[in-house]
Amino acid sequence: MAYDKPLPRPTPLSQPFWDGAREHKLLLQRCQSCGAYRFTPQALCRECYAEEYEWAETSGRGKVYSYTIVYRPQTLTFMDDVPYVLAVIELAEGPHMLSNVVGCAPSDVHIDMPVVVQFEDATDEITLYKFRPAE
Numbered sequence: 001m002a003y004d005k006p007l008p009r010p011t012p013l014s015q016p017f018w019d020g021a022r023e024h025k026l027l028l029q030r031c032q033s034c035g036a037y038r039f040t041p042q043a044l045c046r047e048c049y050a051e052e053y054e055w056a057e058t059s060g061r062g063k064v065y066s067y068t069i070v071y072r073p074q075t076l077t078f079m080d081d082v083p084y085v086l087a088v089i090e091l092a093e094g095p096h097m098l099s100n101v102v103g104c105a106p107s108d109v110h111i112d113m114p115v116v117v118q119f120e121d122a123t124d125e126i127t128l129y130k131f132r133p134a135e
């Protein structure tokens with residue numbers, strides 16, 4: 001079935017992130033001056049303001065920093081998904097990502113729960129990243 005929900009629109013800055021996702025790799029910008037990872041994609045390092053960075057593959061691992069269980073989505077497009085978990089994931093590399101926790105009952109999600117990235121190919125161009133409980 002064709003994916004019928006809103007999709008990200010990559011920009012020149014974020015395109016490498018989405019290219020990585022398509023290959024089922026979670027890439028983040030890593031500052032070549034201080035080594036800090038960052039997300040969302042930014043032109044400058046948030047720690048030291050250096051411009052030089054590389055795209056580095058991450059472990060895809062993290063933990064639930066915060067979450068909510070959605071029963072009334074912002075748009076009807078997501079009505080079939082409720083209840084679902086909208087979460088802030090703290091990656092092992094440091095940055096936080098807004099995502100979903102899937103693969104378990106929403107009531108099983110808890111703060112500090114270890115999670116690992118899971119990719120979902122939405123279209124030929126866009127692969128979405130979600131997180132599921134780590135083994």
Ligand SMILES: [Zn+2]
Pocket residue numbers: 031032033034035036045046047048049050
């Ligand atoms: Zn830096």
